[in-house]
Amino acid sequence: MSRRKKDPLRPLSDEERDALARLSRSPAAPAAEVARARMLLLVAGGSDYQKAARAVGRKSGDAVCALAARFNREGLAALRPGHGGGRRRSYDEQARARILRELRRTPTPQSDGTATWSLSTLRKALRRAADGLPGVSTYTIREVLHEAGYSFQRTRTWCPTGEAPRQRKAGVVAVIDPDARAKKS
Secondary structure, eight states: OOOOOSSOOOOOOHHHHHHHHHHHHOSSSOHHHHHHHHHHHHHHTTOOHHHHHHHTTOSOSHHHHHHHHHHHHHGGGGGSOOOOSSOOOSSOHHHHHHHHHHHHSOOOHHHHSOSSOOHHHHHHHHHHSTTSOTTOOHHHHHHHHHHTTEEEOTTSOEEETTEEEEEETTEEEEEEOTTHHHHHO
16 A cells, blocks of 8 residues: 655646647657656556556656656746756856857957957956956856857857858848757757
8 A cells, every 4th residue: 555645746837738638649749848748747647656667667756756746836837846956047048148259249459459350369358357257267158159059160260150251243231051950969
């Protein structure tokens, strides 16, 4: 005989039951979310935590217990995975936008000491600016630039990946490579 559940799954509303059923059959949804939806439907149908875990290929019912408690608190948001571990981001979206804004500004040799941005000169400029980021590292700048689609070119400048200025008869035009994403990965 199993022991009494500490935090049993609350009754599901019709909308929640429909959303869980749709997600449990979805071939395109992430596998972790599909498994969580199936476990919750099994528990709501009367299975105990251990049987629900085994039915979706898990070994322990403890995870189902934790999922049920989280579902009781958060609803359908409990199906999405939380932070997977590791250090949390130190810089929010506003700070990341500030890094990109500084990159897009053309450096002046008199004040910035360079005609083109490198990671170290960009870091110095961000640390010196009044609205800058005094503790930003070159690693953080590099990560932000890569996430925004920039790559380091041989000319020692950061350029949008797949985009290059070319001289034509009509003037300078931006040529865009449609296969840049495929080549980058």
